[in-house]
Amino acid sequence: MNKKLIVLDLDGTTLKENQTISLRTKSALKSARSLGHEVMIATGRPYRLSSFYYSELELTTPIVNFNGAVLHHPLNPNYLDAYHESIDLSIVKDILDYSSTLPLANIAAEVQDSVFLERSDDTVPETFHLGVNNVVIGNIRQTINANATSLLFFGKNEQLDLMSKHLDEELADVISHHTWGASWPAVEIVKHGIHKAVGIQKAAKSLQIDSKDIIAFGDEANDLQMLDYAGTGVAMGNAIPAAKNVADAVTLSNEDDGIAIYLEENLLRK
Numbered sequence: 001m002n003k004k005l006i007v008l009d010l011d012g013t014t015l016k017e018n019q020t021i022s023l024r025t026k027s028a029l030k031s032a033r034s035l036g037h038e039v040m041i042a043t044g045r046p047y048r049l050s051s052f053y054y055s056e057l058e059l060t061t062p063i064v065n066f067n068g069a070v071l072h073h074p075l076n077p078n079y080l081d082a083y084h085e086s087i088d089l090s091i092v093k094d095i096l097d098y099s100s101t102l103p104l105a106n107i108a109a110e111v112q113d114s115v116f117l118e119r120s121d122d123t124v125p126e127t128f129h130l131g132v133n134n135v136v137i138g139n140i141r142q143t144i145n146a147n148a149t150s151l152l153f154f155g156k157n158e159q160l161d162l163m164s165k166h167l168d169e170e171l172a173d174v175i176s177h178h179t180w181g182a183s184w185p186a187v188e189i190v191k192h193g194i195h196k197a198v199g200i201q202k203a204a205k206s207l208q209i210d211s212k213d214i215i216a217f218g219d220e221a222n223d224l225q226m227l228d229y230a231g232t233g234v235a236m237g238n239a240i241p242a243a244k245n246v247a248d249a250v251t252l253s254n255e256d257d258g259i260a261i262y263l264e265e266n267l268l269r270k
Helices: 010-014 023-034 051-056 089-099 157-170 196-206 221-229 241-246 258-268
Strands: 005-008 038-041 063-065 070-072 106-111 114-117 134-137 150-154 175-180 186-191 214-218 232-235
Touching: 005 010, 005 023, 005 196, 010 214, 010 258, 023 038, 023 258, 038 063, 063 196, 070 196, 089 106, 089 150, 089 157, 157 175, 157 186, 175 221, 196 214, 196 221, 214 221, 214 258, 221 232, 221 241, 232 241, 232 258
Parallel strands: 005 038, 005 214, 114 134, 214 232
Antiparallel strands: 063 070, 106 114, 106 150, 150 186, 175 186
16 A cells, blocks of 8 residues: 555544544554554644644644645654745735724734734634734734734624625735635635645655545535645545545544544555
């Protein structure tokens, strides 16, 4: 059997609703690695909110953060394929100007190791600015002074639909955007053409693994390109319909050890 690269989305996929990785999933991933396969994370989270899981799984691979805007290697600061793609400041300010016309719950921007928040309250996850030394609270339009890795707009679905419509009509050639669901509805914006598959492709090349030997697990809209790019895209049982449609297989949910069960049945028993 060829060496495989197992790619893990975190939220709704590898993580249970209580933000933990089940023992069965950890065991299956450890077994896969013991057989010579590689395991990596591709997440919308910044590294500060995914480093714990990288360490918990004892990974030694590159990691994709910010839905593909950042690829780096936590154990190798000289990793040659590392990159950081950001949104031009002028575009950031144009988007912020439009957002001021909507009654959004909150706005956040990530700039390297700094986080900008319109308001510090319960309209964003309480873990959002964990691990950040520099958090700037206030009018982001006035305080941000550099290209942004990502922008996040939190609000009700009807407001977010208007934001998405504007982005599609006015800025589709310079930005890409995804939606968050569940407890924190949001629109996330990154540079045009950026998605998880961009980083995974570079990481796989550095690991000398062909795309046909990639097994990727995901559940949300920001996983669609990754599931399509991978030789085997696996949607979780709790995934959105679009993810299940683009995937090659559907496993059980994140609450039911879907990753472990798929690997046990399709990789570890062969």
